[in-house]
Structure formats: structure tokens, C-alpha cells
Amino acid sequence: MLAAIPFPDLSPDLFTVSFGDMQFSLRWYALAYIAGIVLAWWLAVRAVRRPALWAGEAPMTAKQIEDLVTFAVLGIIIGGRLGFVLVYQPGYYLSHPMEIPKVWQGGMSFHGGLAGVVLAALWFTARNRIPRLQAADLIAHAVAPGLLLGRLANFVNAELWGRPTDLPWGVIFPGAAAQDCPGVLTLCARHPSQLYEAALEGLILGALLLWLVYRRGAFKRPGLVLGTFLAGYGLARFLVEFVRQPDAQFVTEVNPLGLAFHLGGWGLTMGQILSLPMIALGLWFVLRARR
16 A cells, blocks of 8 residues: 555534433434435425426426425435345344334435335325426436435445555545455555545536536426436446445455355446446436437
8 A cells, every 4th residue: 555545533423412311413424314305305496496497387386395305305214224224234134123213323225215215206296196207307306416415424424435445545444444455464545435426426417417407408308317317326336336345244255346246257246236227227218208
């Protein structure tokens, strides 16, 4: 390891308040979720109040967006947590079921949260007779800021770090991540994969979606924004998985790369497997919208 960046002195807690023997802490992770939801609500309301963005009427009113946010929050929390529990650490949580509701300790799956939002949106749009594809476009264009903040919170929490690297921007994360790399006697520097994802999923994809909506009239082609989001997120996650540390339950002596599926000399991580359907579905929506 020629050069590396020490992990900054960051606390996962924004502040802590004590009440006698009890303590309450607001974590950056929770604040990221709250801020992401508020920003998504603001972007969606802003879009429906601009008639020129739509081929006809906007699919929802500002009041309906406010109501949908309530159900979307439940979908994010329940779906994201259950997705993480069932896909990534089912054995641990089956043995410790009381740990499942403790979402403030971290451990959320984006794919599970997405599934939760989809189910909430399907129910809400059916109940209120809202055009589903246009509503999906509206939601999709607004979620990138939440992804950006969530990945930054992962970095602050020193979780979901990357594989060992000798690149000069490698970060020496605290705790288990700092253990010696195989064959190396110094502290282990790792890819800051959380920051890679923040840039790809939050900044670049978010900017692309806003450009499509406000400069290219993408809302007038139902499904285009949704498809771009699905394919863009799936591709970003697929690429980052090459440098992201695999989940511990998949790492063995015969499978040191932590591949969830491997055949011969190649394979895929769990994140890549879950991303492939997103990429395929996203491309289908884009092609359908362009036709």
C-alpha cells in the first residue's frame, strides 16, 4: 500500500440527547432518509405544477403526492428492511428476530425498498384511478437525491465499504474493514464504494433524469423516465459491485470473491444478480416509450 486516506473523524450520530438513564440519538442514516423523502416530495410537487412538462394534465395533484408519500415511506422502510433481512442475512435475523425492527442501526436493501414503493404506488394509483406509468415517471425522477444522501450516510457509518485497493484514494475504514489484507502487513485500504455509488446513482443519474424531464420533455413519453432510472441504477450498481466488498455470508475459502453465483472462472455477486432484471426492464420501458 503506497498511499491511502485515513477515515475522517465522523460520528454516525448527528447528536445525542440524554434523559436520565435513557439516550436518544439522531443518526445521519435516519436524517438521510428523511431529507431524501422531503426532497422527492418537493421535486414531484414542483413537476406537477408545471403543465408544460406534460402531454396533457399532470397525473397527480399536489395533495395526492402528499398522501402517496405517507404510503411510500412505509413501503421504503418495510420493504427495504425485509429485503435486507431475507436476502442478505436471513440466518442471523432468524436467530435474532427482535433485531429486525431496528432499522436505525442500518441494514436496508435498495431493491427491497424499491419493491415496497412499487407495491404502495400500485395500490394508491389503483385506489385513486391515477395513470400508473405517468405516476411512476414522476416518482422515478425524484428519488436520486435520496440515493445520494443514503450513500453518503453509508460512508459516514463506515459500512458497505469496497474491496482492498492500493489506489491513492483508498480509504482506511475503522473496525473490521481495517484488518490486514491478505498478504499485506499494513492496514487495509479499501475502495470508498459508497462514494462511487453516490456519484453514479445520485449525481450523474439524478442530473440525467432532470435533464430529460426539463430539457427533453421526457414526461410526454410515458415510461421513458422510469426506464432510464431502472436501467441507470441497475448499471451503476452492477459496475460498483466489481469493487464493493461482498457480503460476509457469501465469502468462503473456495469463494473468496463472495460470488452468489459462479460457474468456472466467472460469476456474479448478489447485487449484480438483483440488478440485471432492473437493467432489462428499464431498457424495455425506454424502447417502449420511444416507439
